[in-house]
Amino acid sequence: MNSLSDFVIVSAMLFGIGVYGLVTKRNALRLLFAVEIMINAANLNFVAFDQYLPSSVGPGSNALGQTFVLFSIALAAAEAAVILAIVVVAYRLHQDVDVSDLNSMEG
Numbered sequence: 001m002n003s004l005s006d007f008v009i010v011s012a013m014l015f016g017i018g019v020y021g022l023v024t025k026r027n028a029l030r031l032l033f034a035v036e037i038m039i040n041a042a043n044l045n046f047v048a049f050d051q052y053l054p055s056s057v058g059p060g061s062n063a064l065g066q067t068f069v070l071f072s073i074a075l076a077a078a079e080a081a082v083i084l085a086i087v088v089v090a091y092r093l094h095q096d097v098d099v100s101d102l103n104s105m106e107g
Contacts, residue, residue, distance in 0.1 A: 004051075007044060007047075011041045020034075021037065022035070022038075028083070028090065046068045048065075050066060
């Protein structure tokens with residue numbers, strides 16, 4: 001049986017990988033992937049804390065963490081769709097998705 005600290009450690013490692021990707025990469029798609037990794041780290045924390053922290057009825061019985069994760073997944077999907085649309089427009093205008101080269105969205 002895994003403990004809460006195991007999940008928190010894995011989540012912290014995922015979040016660290018995401019932060020590293022945000023700081024070091026300049027490609028828009030890699031930045032999107034880094035943000036998605038960070039969101040998944042937060043989702044893992046939500047589910048782990050919901051499972052292991054006691055609630056008023058019993059551990060894991062109110063599914064509040066899973067509810068937050070479902071909303072988070074829906075928001076992440078919408079965020080990914082918007083960012084991918086922006087990336088497509090930026091690529092059509094500049095033939096590159098390097099965010100350091102994209103000063104404006106003008107043609």
